[in-house]
Amino acid sequence: MKISPYIESLIEKAGKLNKTIVLPEGEDERVLQAAHEAAERKIARLIILGNPEEIKTYFDKQGWGLDGIELLDPAKSPKLGDYARLLFELRKEKGMTEEEAAKTVLIPNYFGTLMIKAGDADGMVSGANHSTADTVRPALQIIKSAHKDRGVSALFIMVAQNGKTYYLSDCAININPTAKELADIALSSAESVIQFGGAPEIAMLSYSTYGSGKGEGADKVREATALAKEALKAPEYAAMNIKLDGELQADAALDAVVARKKASGSDVAGHANVLIFPNIEAGNIGYKLLQRLGGAEMYGPLLQGLNAPINDLSRGCFAEDIVGVIAITVLQTQK
Ligand SMILES: CC(C)(COP(=O)(O)OP(=O)(O)OC[C@H]1O[C@@H](n2cnc3c(N)ncnc32)[C@H](O)[C@@H]1OP(=O)(O)O)[C@@H](O)C(=O)NCCC(=O)NCCS
Numbered sequence: 001m002k003i004s005p006y007i008e009s010l011i012e013k014a015g016k017l018n019k020t021i022v023l024p025e026g027e028d029e030r031v032l033q034a035a036h037e038a039a040e041r042k043i044a045r046l047i048i049l050g051n052p053e054e055i056k057t058y059f060d061k062q063g064w065g066l067d068g069i070e071l072l073d074p075a076k077s078p079k080l081g082d083y084a085r086l087l088f089e090l091r092k093e094k095g096m097t098e099e100e101a102a103k104t105v106l107i108p109n110y111f112g113t114l115m116i117k118a119g120d121a122d123g124m125v126s127g128a129n130h131s132t133a134d135t136v137r138p139a140l141q142i143i144k145s146a147h148k149d150r151g152v153s154a155l156f157i158m159v160a161q162n163g164k165t166y167y168l169s170d171c172a173i174n175i176n177p178t179a180k181e182l183a184d185i186a187l188s189s190a191e192s193v194i195q196f197g198g199a200p201e202i203a204m205l206s207y208s209t210y211g212s213g214k215g216e217g218a219d220k221v222r223e224a225t226a227l228a229k230e231a232l233k234a235p236e237y238a239a240m241n242i243k244l245d246g247e248l249q250a251d252a253a254l255d256a257v258v259a260r261k262k263a264s265g266s267d268v269a270g271h272a273n274v275l276i277f278p279n280i281e282a283g284n285i286g287y288k289l290l291q292r293l294g295g296a297e298m299y300g301p302l303l304q305g306l307n308a309p310i311n312d313l314s315r316g317c318f319a320e321d322i323v324g325v326i327a328i329t330v331l332q333t334q335k
Pocket residue numbers: 094132133134136137140141145150151152153171172173174175284301
């Protein structure tokens with residue numbers, strides 16, 4: 001299995017944390033290959049949901065042991081009743097009945113998410129066979145935002161062809177964030193980058209730099225920048241050395257020569273490593289262009305701002321991508 005040097009560096013850190021990650025898609029060969037690799041490298045203990053006999057037969061055929069891996073059929077779990085009750089308690093105010101809870105708990109993404117809620121696992125990686133919405137919805141409903149007045153957003157880690165690491169958000173969850181939501185996305189991204197061992201220098205991206213362009217979009221990003229700068233004055237951020245500036249065009253954010261012309265005096269322009277997009281259209285199109293035309297390695301969407309880490313995979317992912325996301329999920333368990 002070919003693992004990139006960036007992911008290797010995360011694997012080394014993840015291995016020390018001794019966490020348990022649930023993989024709800026035991027029917028998928030890529031998930032089984034990734035679980036084997038992750039267990040061999042002791043990145044985490046793994047719980048695979050699915051048919052234990054079939055999974056065991058697959059492992060036997062490959063000549064692999066099951067050290068560090070637990071196989072679990074949700075329907076036969078002794079905790080099924082407990083999880084159904086937990087789900088009912090959490091969702092009854094939203095109209096869920098006991099019968100619905102008993103059915104819903106059997107959906108592997110719900111079962112895995114409830115394992116985390118009950119403290120039986122530390123994180124979950126899913127989405128090799130499910131849409132983003134199907135993976136993310138149980139997390140939003142059950143695990144919920146870590147901050148009372150802040151939503152969950154998504155981050156991509158990008159390793160550019162020049163070897164530098166960048167962080168992009170929100171390219172996957174919030175469709176048209178308000179200025180406040182955009183400021184929150186920037187704060188959550190800063191916290192994620194610190195979890196991954198980076199030093200956040202955040203550019204609030206727009207088609208305008210310091211008022212060079214007119215329009216609602218630029219106004220929103222300018223307002224979001226002011227809100228985020230204000231929030232960063234809070235004592236909890238004092239020791240984190242988070243730099244943030246906006247509104248900046250992408251060239252001013254990334255290119256030192258352009259930065260000197262368009263945003264001289266900025267402590268971020270020219271060397272930003274965190275790119276906050278004004279909406280999902282810019283973010284989603286932007287990350288795919290970087291990946292397809294720019295040859296960048298892209299990891300995500302990683303959910304940030306949840307009470308416990310749950311991450312989505314692309315349905316076109318490779319087993320090595322899943323190994324990478326398992327390592328990232330372990331690192332996100334750090335408070
Ligand atoms: C993430 C997403 C799936 C949630 O949509 P949904 O399931 O229709 O969600 P709802 O609006 O019904 O909300 C479901 C729950 O999640 C919560 N929620 C929704 N978005 C949230 C957010 N950003 N942060 C925190 N909670 C959120 C809601 O408050 C609700 O909680 P409740 O049921 O306890 O009240 C939706 O925002 C979406 O489709 N985003 C775009 C995804 C996409 O297409 N990405 C591109 C490909 S990667």
